[in-house]
Amino acid sequence: MTSASPRPNLAIAAYRQLKRDIIRGVYAPGEKLRMSHLKERYALGVGPMREALSQLVGERLVTAVSQRGYRVAEMSIEELESLYDARAELEGLVLELAIARGGDDWEAGIVAKAHALAKVAEVHSAEDMLDVWDTRHQAFHSAIAAGCDSPHLLQARTWLFDQAERYRHLWLCQTVFSAEALDAKRQEHAALTDAILARDTPTARAMMREHLMSPVPIIKEVMQQR
Amino acid sequence: MTSASPRPNLAIAAYRQLKRDIIRGVYAPGEKLRMSHLKERYALGVGPMREALSQLVGERLVTAVSQRGYRVAEMSIEELESLYDARAELEGLVLELAIARGGDDWEAGIVAKAHALAKVAEVHSAEDMLDVWDTRHQAFHSAIAAGCDSPHLLQARTWLFDQAERYRHLWLCQTVFSAEALDAKRQEHAALTDAILARDTPTARAMMREHLMSPVPIIKEVMQQR
DNA sequence: TATGCTGAAAATATCTACATTTTCGCTAAA
DNA sequence: TTTAGCGAAAATGTAGATATTTTCAGCATA
Numbered sequence A, B: 001m002t003s004a005s006p007r008p009n010l011a012i013a014a015y016r017q018l019k020r021d022i023i024r025g026v027y028a029p030g031e032k033l034r035m036s037h038l039k040e041r042y043a044l045g046v047g048p049m050r051e052a053l054s055q056l057v058g059e060r061l062v063t064a065v066s067q068r069g070y071r072v073a074e075m076s077i078e079e080l081e082s083l084y085d086a087r088a089e090l091e092g093l094v095l096e097l098a099i100a101r102g103g104d105d106w107e108a109g110i111v112a113k114a115h116a117l118a119k120v121a122e123v124h125s126a127e128d129m130l131d132v133w134d135t136r137h138q139a140f141h142s143a144i145a146a147g148c149d150s151p152h153l154l155q156a157r158t159w160l161f162d163q164a165e166r167y168r169h170l171w172l173c174q175t176v177f178s179a180e181a182l183d184a185k186r187q188e189h190a191a192l193t194d195a196i197l198a199r200d201t202p203t204a205r206a207m208m209r210e211h212l213m214s215p216v217p218i219i220k221e222v223m224q225q226r
Numbered sequence C: 001t002a003t004g005c006t007g008a009a010a011a012t013a014t015c016t017a018c019a020t021t022t023t024c025g026c027t028a029a030a
Numbered sequence D: 001t002t003t004a005g006c007g008a009a010a011a012t013g014t015a016g017a018t019a020t021t022t023t024c025a026g027c028a029t030a
Helices: A010-024 A035-042 A046-058 A077-101 A104-118 A126-146 A151-175 A179-197 A201-213 A215-224 B010-024 B035-042 B046-058 B077-101 B104-118 B126-146 B151-175 B179-197 B201-213 B215-224
Strands: A062-064 A070-072 B062-064 B070-072
Touching: A010 A035, A010 A046, A010 A151, A035 A046, A046 A062, A046 B046, A077 A126, A077 A151, A077 A179, A077 A201, A077 A215, A077 B077, A077 B151, A104 A126, A104 A179, A126 A151, A126 A179, A151 A179, A151 A215, A151 B077, A151 B151, A179 A201, A201 A215, B010 B035, B010 B046, B010 B151, B035 B046, B046 B062, B077 B126, B077 B151, B077 B179, B077 B201, B077 B215, B104 B126, B104 B179, B126 B151, B126 B179, B151 B179, B151 B215, B179 B201, B201 B215
Parallel strands: none
Antiparallel strands: A062 A070, B062 B070
16 A cells, blocks of 8 residues: 655655554544644644545545544444455455466465464564564465455455454454464464465355454454443 | 535545546646646645645555655556456456345346436437446446445445546547447447346356456557557 | 766755634523 | 524644755866
8 A cells, every 4th residue: 555655754654653543443433533632642733634634534544524624434333244245255356366377486475474374373472472463464365365466456455454454453452362263263274275275266265255254253242342 | 435525625626626637638647746837727725735636646546756746647558457457357246246135126227227328329419428428337337336235345346447547538538439339338238237137147247357358458559559 | 079977056845834714612591 | 491602622725934856057087
């Protein structure tokens, strides 16, 4: 989603921080984002701040009503289900194309990332786990998707991913600190890798769909507790 | 991509005009968008202008380099092929889901829009043709896609569509004013409608893919003439 | 004579501060 | 209990100041 800039300007820096804070839950869904508060928190003028907020409106993480300011986008069970369904279907399509189009480099990439992901528990402390596991988990799935050889499908995938990241964060906190959950995921990843390397499209696609939808009930529970 | 606002502010108005101008080719691909010129042309200050440009950067219609201003995004044969390939694959997925999930209302919508599209030539003058045909053509395809019952897949579809609109505009000008091309399209739409109503997923999906990819050679020719 | 380098000047992007318009919350009266 | 009015707060837009980039003329060198 971001291009490498030699020196990011203030608007881009604000965009990154604000996006991170929204995903991390620093601001509650539906909360009003007052300019005076944002100006103080990020030490910026209104110009760059409005630019950052505009970008986030485009990504559906913030909503804007003319003359009435900006708010953090709402979260709902309906959106959760629609979003994860869309992600699962798109990821299935990308996977099918990747199996059809991917070469040896693609396979090697998957094996490498799967290995790194499987070994993550042995190497790092509990505190670093969340960030490290998430990073390697994303890298694993990105390696699979990369084989579809379609930059624009990958863009669409990233776009849906960003929209889901607030929900995903709820799931991450529940999963990463549970040894059983992590082990279950490790087995799913291994089976998925096997099916992909065997180029078994129907099996791999079904497994991928199930793998992506499995967090939904867990996230639902967390959301209903609030 | 846009939500209905009771009173759009200047930034949104500027965004709409600028986007329209870029798609219509008022600015050449790669052209530098100087603030002084934009301010004069749209009679606005730099604040709203920067906001509008930020939105367009998010949609990949404009590129920005920090401290070096904004430029109209480049166009290339490579992007054309990647974009149309992604669109065709995504539309195929959406169609498959729509056939699986769509009900009677969905079928009725398709038949209605197909009818309106088929009759467009008899009703309107040559000058209005481009706008009217394009509007009804989009409505026809949107009616098909709507059956997938996934707002977020439809959002992704719209997003890819917006990115392709500059290329599509080149094709439209070549097609709408050719009686044979219009007739060929009419037959494709009729056959597609039949396959969909028969719920013949493999046939419909293949036809949709071919239908969406058919403009590519024509656009390539137009682009190479420049 | 052609080519590459240096430095100043112009142009441009970016940011902060201020003015204007609109909205929201509170109080009081019907 | 509802509604009208008042004041504070917030959002939007404009203008000007600052820093960066780009351009180009002049000079040295091959």
